[in-house]
Amino acid sequence: MPLWTKHDLMTACKGLDPTSNFLKNNNILGISIDDRTINIGDLFIALVGDKFDGHNFIETAISKGACGVLVSDIRLAEKYDGLFVNDTKKALVQIGKFARIRFNGITIGITGSNGKTSTNYLLSNALKKFGKTHKTFGNNNNIIGLSLTLSRLPYDYDFCVLELGMSSAGEIGELSKIAKPNIALITNVSKSHIENFKNEKDIAKAKSEIYLGLRTNGTAIINSDNIWKQFLIAEAKKANAKIHLYGSCKNSTTKIIKISDEKEGSTIFYDKIENWHLKYLNMTQAKNAVATISVIKELKLEPKKVHKIISNLKPLSGRGEKLTINYCRNKKTFIIDDSYNANPASMKAALYNFNKLKLNLHKYETVIIIGDMLELGKHSTKMHLELVPILQKIKPDLLLTLGKASKKINDKLKVTLNSHSYQKIDQLIKDIKKFIKPNQIILLKGSNGTGLWKLVSIFKDIIQENANAT
8 A cells, every 4th residue: 555645645744746747647555755774665855954955866766766855956856757845854754644634543642851762762663563553764853854753654554653742832832732742741751851941840841742633532641740730731731631740749641650770671660560671671661561551451452462572671771771781701891872972860860770780780880971951051050060969879890981060970980989071073983992891881871972882883893793702
């Protein structure tokens, strides 16, 4: 079954077919904005950005099997039998809106300062148990990413899980009005992106914009343990939403009795369910699992049917994934890759979980590699220095910091800890191998913009080298 017919696509974006040969009786099987990842049967949409112009890659896209092109240059539309629009970005948004309107399944929108991508991952895998499920892929949570995700949504699917991100006020509201969620989940509110806001309450207000697009008789799922719970409840009620609370507070709809840390993974007690063991997910991820259960319950589905599915899921790359270097004589080094992003709340949670792991693996040396937490504005120094007492408690055998803000942590701790500071990722890349050896546990945590994630490929090379040696 085609994803798009020519008629529906032209209706959605109000495009013109100057040669009358657009698609040449073919149907569209997929949507792409990147010539490097084109699949046969994809429509290639030539977006124009500040540093790129998709129109320069039309021939590559066609050579790789694109069934047609959508462009904003009439001469190129005529040359390649393409569909012409005035603005390809606006056209993509219109296609996304049309796809959402024609979709008759249930849409779940997820936002939050932390945990939205991981919750999206857990929930979308769980929902596959009950029907065909579409989801945000990767971190496509801005206006282009959301529109692209919706443009790829088959109209006959049962569920669609959408991640909504932001860096400033107004963004979530715009996304929500496109996503039109039946269920809106806010995982938490913390000081992420605070450089663009006056205070944390303004961040909570911005997150609550997810209710602006909530469908009639929609449901708001809210973390009852977050300090902004009452504010979010009040905002949700303005949208006449049904309120579902999850957490350890006594009035929670989905009540967490206890989450306990294990040597591997964690164990959850919720509602009347005891000993739900997650093999690979730590206590922070366990909270995301409970958020997933809350959605399942609101959909009137059976939570027990997804316990095993979620239990077997491993963390996403860059979000707590555990990598293992196998050395000779059964010696191992474990790397906790939490390098995708960082803010004060997620950094403290990562350090807390790392300390728990240290206690379980007390014979291993501990290495903490911290990159700057970005987008904190005038609060940056204070929030980085708040990590100092936590690190003093952990007492890692080695601390490596990356960036100007994290250097202030190093300056405070270098007298009492084995600590080294790096300003640029390239220098740390050159030196990293001299710090890595058998019988270590290593935490990698920092904002994406620091480039800390580039170390992961080096660790994976070490893993492969040792695998080949054995």
